[in-house]
Amino acid sequence: MRNILTRYRYPALTFFASASSASRTRALPLITTTTTTTTNNNLTKIDKHPRTFKMTIHKTQEPHITAITELSPQSSKWITLQQIHYVDQTGKPRLWEVAARKTRSTPTASSAGGIDAVAMCNILLHPRRPPSTILVIQYRPPMDAYTVEWPAGLIDQGETPEQAAVREFKEETGYDCVVKGVSPIQAADPGLSNTNMVMATVEVNLKEEDEDPLEGKLPEQKTEVGEHIERVVVPMAELYERLVEYSKKERHVVAAKLFHFAMGMHFATTERYGVFGKRE
Amino acid sequence: MRNILTRYRYPALTFFASASSASRTRALPLITTTTTTTTNNNLTKIDKHPRTFKMTIHKTQEPHITAITELSPQSSKWITLQQIHYVDQTGKPRLWEVAARKTRSTPTASSAGGIDAVAMCNILLHPRRPPSTILVIQYRPPMDAYTVEWPAGLIDQGETPEQAAVREFKEETGYDCVVKGVSPIQAADPGLSNTNMVMATVEVNLKEEDEDPLEGKLPEQKTEVGEHIERVVVPMAELYERLVEYSKKERHVVAAKLFHFAMGMHFATTERYGVFGKRE
Numbered sequence: 001m002r003n004i005l006t007r008y009r010y011p012a013l014t015f016f017a018s019a020s021s022a023s024r025t026r027a028l029p030l031i032t033t034t035t036t037t038t039t040n041n042n043l044t045k046i047d048k049h050p051r052t053f054k055m056t057i058h059k060t061q062e063p064h065i066t067a068i069t070e071l072s073p074q075s076s077k078w079i080t081l082q083q084i085h086y087v088d089q090t091g092k093p094r095l096w097e098v099a100a101r102k103t104r105s106t107p108t109a110s111s112a113g114g115i116d117a118v119a120m121c122n123i124l125l126h127p128r129r130p131p132s133t134i135l136v137i138q139y140r141p142p143m144d145a146y147t148v149e150w151p152a153g154l155i156d157q158g159e160t161p162e163q164a165a166v167r168e169f170k171e172e173t174g175y176d177c178v179v180k181g182v183s184p185i186q187a188a189d190p191g192l193s194n195t196n197m198v199m200a201t202v203e204v205n206l207k208e209e210d211e212d213p214l215e216g217k218l219p220e221q222k223t224e225v226g227e228h229i230e231r232v233v234v235p236m237a238e239l240y241e242r243l244v245e246y247s248k249k250e251r252h253v254v255a256a257k258l259f260h261f262a263m264g265m266h267f268a269t270t271e272r273y274g275v276f277g278k279r280e
Numbered sequence: 281m282r283n284i285l286t287r288y289r290y291p292a293l294t295f296f297a298s299a300s301s302a303s304r305t306r307a308l309p310l311i312t313t314t315t316t317t318t319t320n321n322n323l324t325k326i327d328k329h330p331r332t333f334k335m336t337i338h339k340t341q342e343p344h345i346t347a348i349t350e351l352s353p354q355s356s357k358w359i360t361l362q363q364i365h366y367v368d369q370t371g372k373p374r375l376w377e378v379a380a381r382k383t384r385s386t387p388t389a390s391s392a393g394g395i396d397a398v399a400m401c402n403i404l405l406h407p408r409r410p411p412s413t414i415l416v417i418q419y420r421p422p423m424d425a426y427t428v429e430w431p432a433g434l435i436d437q438g439e440t441p442e443q444a445a446v447r448e449f450k451e452e453t454g455y456d457c458v459v460k461g462v463s464p465i466q467a468a469d470p471g472l473s474n475t476n477m478v479m480a481t482v483e484v485n486l487k488e489e490d491e492d493p494l495e496g497k498l499p500e501q502k503t504e505v506g507e508h509i510e511r512v513v514v515p516m517a518e519l520y521e522r523l524v525e526y527s528k529k530e531r532h533v534v535a536a537k538l539f540h541f542a543m544g545m546h547f548a549t550t551e552r553y554g555v556f557g558k559r560e
Contacts, residue, residue, distance in 0.1 A: 060370055067365040071377060073350040078377045079472065081361040084421040085347040089508045090340055096421035097351060097358045099379030099473060121543070123553055131553040140470040141364040141376035147470040183543065184527030186536035189469045190420040190427045192359065193379060197536060199543065228369045236555040247464030256466035256477060257540045263401070263463065263479065264544025269556060273403055273411040275516040276549060 119152035165200035174219030399432035454499030
């Protein structure tokens, strides 16, 4: 993984343009990093995986960092830097540095009880297709890379995690979903930040006549201005292998929570250790 | 989950003292939050789970936060606050706030290639016991709670992830382990920080004559001064249920990566969706 402080030439991604026909594609020139904005909207990106699918993205150039500046906790909007003064188990006073979100209200002010975010473990059920999941790929400035994640978002003031899950899922994927369950609260990165989250398990129940998401036929997203979120649909049974493939792609990184879920699935199904009584 | 800014009275945890005999226990007074240091070392804590086991911890009081102060990026040692100036996919200049680790060297300066941390998915194999895993529970000031995690640590300068995994695992658990594999690089919390990590899968191969970790008979830890890490051993097949239980415990929170792994195992084995061809 590249450090965000590293400057490098941006890898060439291969793009194809589609004149609103999924079958007719023509090669575009490789995208180079300039500050000139070209306006090839409605580009269709072809994934190199054997199970080829197509995604509509609106991208005219590779995003890139122009500067990194230090920020004071007073002038930041989203995150602050704090020193925690605490007394440890033996009575000794100690210090710990923490990155804290400014967006979280006090636990009682929000109906979500002080939960920052919700991520959606989602299952797309289509009569003709294996159970699949929709992942989102977006440029994340902190990593200076495209991250592969489950749809997720911050819980708004007054929202329940379930409401935030339905709203964010619609915004990022275009699908209406049904929440089947919400996990206990989890610590996102407890050595570094106070951020926490829950995972909602959501279902998208498609009918025979609905278009096939595994063919890349997805509803329109409701993303906000400035959000450029690519969607990929992956059969659940292939999730682990697909994430390993994404990790090998230039300038791509998989988010740890999604990867750990997939690793857990892989661990349980390969059963090298006979954990569930079926040692191989 | 409590916000770290919340002050509250500390919940009473029940502790029992053991005079080096696992069977003989006597109740201690409930621990109250004072700054007086008492010196009841070698306390043994009894977990309330049906599969009772005992842990040796050196704890004399509940840790607690005394103050939270703002920290400037200049005076922090571990974390800094940065503003990333970047140009997005459409050519528009944008800003993003990020919490960045100061401890990561440039990608090429470290043999680990700019990886912050390694976590250990660990399997304890004992001839008389089901495959189990060892979890660590420690007070994490950013959460003001006890977090349940897999052993993990920052990769030192010049170390490979494998070397860091063996070293940190020995320090936190007391066990020597064998690294069976290392995951691709994962983004720890890519919307908030530049932190990344890998997961090492490690085995502890115990012999018939070795003491039974599921009975709480664990080797001595090599923790640093100020580290107070409780260890619990859980059969892998029970991991998900045990984490759900821990999430219900007062002032405890499970780390998202560990929880997601367990959720992935649970998802794969309950098979509600017939992902692996065995719909129930």
